[in-house]
Amino acid sequence: MSLHTAKALLFLRISIGALMLVWGADKFANPEHGVRVAERFYFGLLASDQAMPVLGALQLLMGVLVVVGALRRFVYPALAVVTGITLLGVWRSIIDPWGWMLEGANALFFPSLIIFAAVLVLIAVRDTDRIALQPYSKGDRGP
Incomplete structure (x- = not known):
């Protein structure tokens, strides 16, 4: 892998990790916001002030890792689950970003598709990522 590719992959990893850090910190700073998001996009699952700090801590840990x-x-698979659930939660905005046919769509949520795709890229090339705390060895390809 070229140094340019390694740096680009590092930047992708940092930006996706930073997103998890922001989402996690938001659950601590404003748990009510997290509850409203859970109620609106995730069928009310884990929509409680008590769950938000736990979810926030998990997202912060994931972001750092x-x-x-x-x-x-x-x-990375856990990250794919988190971003995939988010993608499903805003599906209207993916199919109809401007809300021409589907009520509740918002073009600002369309990048959820790009975020999910970026995570899939991280999974696909993780064995070539060399600028990392734990660079992969040839024998450690994993699932």
């Missing part, structure tokens, strides 16, 4: 490139074999 993604940024530093640690435990990628486990963290």
Whole structure:
């Protein structure tokens, strides 16, 4: 892998990890916001002030692990689940970003598709990522 590719992959990892850090911090700073989001987009699952700090802590941990490139074999699939659930939660905005046919759509949520795609890229190339806390060795390809 070229140094330019390695740096681009590092930037992708840092930006996706930073997103998890922002989402996690929001659950601590404004748990009511997290509850409203859960109620609106996730059928009210885990929509409680008590759940938000726990979810926030998990997202903060995930964000740090993604940024530093640690435990990628486990963290990246978990990250795909989190961003995939988010993608499903805003599906109207993916199909109809301007809300011409589907009520409740918002073009600002369209990048959820790009975020999910970026996570899939991280999974696909994780064995070539060399600027990380735990660079992969040839024998550690994992699922």
